[in-house]
Amino acid sequence: MPAVLVVTGPSGAGKGTLIRELVERVPEIEVTVSATTRERRRGEEDGREYRFLSAAEFHARVEHGEFLEHVEFISGQCYGTLRSELARIAENGHTPLLELETEGALRVKHEVPGAVTIFISARVDELERRLRERATESSGEIHERIELARKQLEQAREFDHVIENDDLERAVTELTTLVRGLLGATATMPRR
Ligand code: 5GP
Numbered sequence: 001m002p003a004v005l006v007v008t009g010p011s012g013a014g015k016g017t018l019i020r021e022l023v024e025r026v027p028e029i030e031v032t033v034s035a036t037t038r039e040r041r042r043g044e045e046d047g048r049e050y051r052f053l054s055a056a057e058f059h060a061r062v063e064h065g066e067f068l069e070h071v072e073f074i075s076g077q078c079y080g081t082l083r084s085e086l087a088r089i090a091e092n093g094h095t096p097l098l099e100l101e102t103e104g105a106l107r108v109k110h111e112v113p114g115a116v117t118i119f120i121s122a123r124v125d126e127l128e129r130r131l132r133e134r135a136t137e138s139s140g141e142i143h144e145r146i147e148l149a150r151k152q153l154e155q156a157r158e159f160d161h162v163i164e165n166d167d168l169e170r171a172v173t174e175l176t177t178l179v180r181g182l183l184g185a186t187a188t189m190p191r192r
Contacts, residue, residue, distance in 0.1 A: 004086065004112055005029065005097045005179065008105035009120035010149030012127035012134070014165045015099050018120060021172040023097075026179050030094040032085040035061070035070075038077040041136050051082075069100070069107045075141065079104070095183060102152045105159065116182055118175070119159035122166060124150060 009015050023029055035051040037058050046052050053061070058078050062070060070080025081098055089096040098108060102119075109117045122130075127149050131142050156162050161178055165171040 003095075003114035004108065004116075005095060005182070006105045006108050006115055006117045007097060007099050007120060008102050008117060008159065009165075010122070010127055010152040011101075011145045012130040012149065013120040013122045014130070014168065014171070015120050017168065018163075018165060018171055018175055019097065019099055022175050022179060025172075025176045026183065028095055028183050029097045029179065030089045030092060031097050031099065032081055032089065034079055034081055034085075034099075035067075036077065036079045038079075068112070069104045071101060071104050073101060075144075081108075102155050102158075106155075109159070116161070117159040118161045118163060118178065119156045120171070121153060121156055121162055121164050124153065126166065 007015050007019055019031060023031060033047065033049070033051055035053050035058060037053055037055045038050075040046065040050075040052050044050065055078065058070075058080070061067060061082070062080070066082055066084065067080040068083050068086065070078060072078050079101070081100070081104070086096050098105075100108065105117050105119075108115050124146065128142070128146050131137065131145055137145065163171055163174050163178070
């Protein structure tokens with residue numbers, strides 16, 4: 001059984017949607033709540049999507065060695081996985097699933113024995129369309145994310161598994177089958 005599962009890929013590849021569908025089907029996994037210094041978006045709740053920290057608190061926690069991994073990302077915003085999250089999930093008897101950008105994912109792959117990494121891929125024009133549709137970033141930030149996405153797509157082969165998300169339903173099935181296989185889990189019905 002993998003110690004941790006890592007799902008990565010460019011912004012707009014649909015990692016969030018795929019993970020939501022996955023956890024409904026595979027209740028043995030639990031998604032870690034990352035810490036970030038970025039602004040809270042409408043509809044997000046502190047402690048649910050992220051733990052929203054000030055830059056000062058984030059850096060203090062880095063100094064104390066509280067992060068398994070952390071990155072400074074777009075526009076200087078920081079994101080990171082607190083070690084305490086992995087401990088909390090392990091205590092629940094679940095397997096932690098981390099949703100990370102590629103740099104953090106590669107770090108976990110190399111530093112955590114037994115980590116399994118899954119790259120969610122999509123075409124660049126599709127990524128751009130989804131980011132513009134979501135409209136949570138300014139056009140400058142979208143441009144920055146697209147450029148980063150191009151670079152990240154080239155890194156796909158560094159990860160253990162690659163799933164194309166051109167068709168959501170097919171990608172959900174592929175991801176669920178893969179994760180069930182990794183966990184040795186028997187088929188489970190959706191929680192809904
Ligand atoms: P967003 O701002 O759209 O929520 O996330 C931006 C990016 O940060 C996404 O690619 C997401 O995977 C990544 N991310 C979220 N949490 C973490 C984390 O704890 N560590 C790292 N390395 N990346 C993260």
